[in-house]
Amino acid sequence: MLTDEDAYAVLRSRDGRFDGRFFVAVVTTGIFCRPSCPAALPKRENVRFYPSSAAALEAGFRACKRCRPDTAPGSPEWNVRADVAGRAMRLIADGLVDREGVAGLASRLGYSERQLHRQLTADLGAGPQALARAQRAATARTLLETTDLPASEIAFAAGFSSIRQFNDTVRKVYGTTPTALRGAPSARRPPGALRLRLTYRPPLDLPALFSYLAARAIPGLEEATAHCYRRSLTLPHGLGLVTLRPAGTYVSCELHLADLRDLAAAVRRCRHLLDLDADPRDIADHLTRDPLLAAVVARTPGRRVPGHVDAAEMAIRAILNEETPAGRSLLVHLVRTYGTLLPHPPFHAAGVTHAFPRMEALASSDGPAPVTALARALTAGTLHLGPEADRDQVERELLTLPGLDAEAVARIRMRAFGDPDVFLPSDPAVREGLHRLGLTAGDARRWRPWRSYAMQHLSAPLTHTP
Structure with a gap:
């Protein structure tokens, strides 16, 4: 949290970068807002600041109908x-x-x-x-x-x-x-079909994210272009299908859910997939302190670190090396052989037919031994890859399993657990970017704690236009 005086200065400037970082409550109206709310500036003595919307609610304030603070991006x-x-x-x-x-x-x-x-x-x-x-x-x-x-x-x-x-x-x-x-009645929508707006802090280079995902897409499980990404989801209460598209100042998210209780989980996973809660300007401010990296960061604003919707699936993809055509071929085989066929209806996507195999199915499969070993560890409860997992502990446990080297585990840390400070100097695109700038892997120490983002800038093609 900022000091109250600094927070009030942010409120005066209506700086949208701080939306979701803290919330502003006005005692004379009983309403709390995001810092960028266009309402009249309240007097300093009438303002209270809270680190979360829940804290403002617990203090007896209600959400502003104008700025909708409950829809602000999450805190970076x-x-x-x-x-x-x-x-x-x-x-x-x-x-x-x-x-x-x-x-x-x-x-x-x-x-x-x-x-x-x-x-x-x-x-x-x-x-x-x-x-x-x-x-x-x-x-x-x-x-x-x-709905x-x-x-x-x-x-x-x-x-x-x-x-x-x-x-x-x-x-x-x-x-x-x-x-x-x-409000007013809307046009009838099919059960389970939801159209949401996912907010973010600009800038956001969404085509770069979609292109990254498209290069690694597994047919049957997902499909992507530079302007759209669609995939199946395995959620706590059932299956889902999501389609994500650019839509001006937000990301359009269309969800088909077998069980509406999975809405919150689906939204969280989509936000993590596209790294929508990051603050790219804070990250850029840090990275551009290095004069050799500054020009690259300026040329590719809004780069995000691609996440993933399922840590266990990401671990399997790392074991089989989704970065290579051979690895993706093995993943296609696993999806077609052991994946869950999506019901049709309510899911209507010709290119997405299966959900990723459940770990129970892979644990008893005759698939590659490292995949089976990981699946058995997950189903037995000796390994945990949920949101509660500690990154460092997971890394130690993963390195004891066959088929996972340090680079594969680093990719899991970066994409499945959102670690912002991973660096992969052996990645061909990163190695080329370092060479182009006359840098070495040792220079990356200067970019902590945002080395994962530095890699995204380094690997951007010279002709890239966000």
Whole structure:
């Protein structure tokens, strides 16, 4: 958190870079906003600052209807932090509290409920239940605005345990009823079809992200061009299909879900896939301190680190080396042989026919031995690759398995766990970029903690136009 005086200076400037980093509440109106809200500037003595929307809600404020602070990009702080608060936030965003309660969240992280509540309250101004409640409210709002489902179905799909809890939370957060929040009737939409807007901090080089994913796409599982990416999802309650496209100041996200309770988990995974919660200007400010790298960063603004929607799948792809045609051929074979066939309807995508094989299927398969070994470790519970996993511990455990060398594990850290400080000097595109600038791998030390992003700039082609 900034100091209150610095935060008020940000509020005066309406700097959108700070949306999601902190929230501004006005005691005279009882409303909280994002820092870039265009409403009249409140007096300093009437303003309170909170590190999360949940903290503002717990303090008795309701969300601004004008700037919609609940739709702000996530804090880029979680791109760096891998401590218990960071891992807890990822699990809450994935809907774990709705599925397993606070006790399940604490167990995943190896803490008592009291310890976890104290840690999150200190860092975020709210405990796990309040953080989950704020997310349920945002999910309910999305469903109210994008579907014609009855409010009773939306309540349970969003994770509420009762209709009364749903109604009370919507009134508290938005100052209105679910019916009023829904507004005028919309055109009838097929069940499970959702169209969302994923926000981000500009600039964003989305064609570069899609091109990266297209070069590694596994037919049947995903398809991509420089302007669209589509793939299947395996979610906690069922399967899903997502299509992502550029749409001006946001990313268009079309979701087909077998179970609407998976909405929060699907959105979190899509945001991680495209690294939408990063702050590219902060990263660029750091990297351009190196005069040799500054011109490259200026030529390719908005580069993000491609993430992944499933850590276990990413680990399999790293074992088989998705970077090579031979590795992708093996992955195609696994998907066609052991993958889950998507139902048709409700999924209507000719190029995407399967979901990635479940680890249980691969554990008992006659596939490559390293793949089987990893799948068995995951199904036996001796290895954990969920959002709660500690990056360093996972690295140590993965290196004990056959078929995984240091480079493969580094790719898993970068893409599956969002580690912003991975560097792969042996990558051909990175090696070429270093040579072009007259740099060595040792020079990368100057770019910490953003070496993963430096690699994206180094590997950009000379003719690249964002």
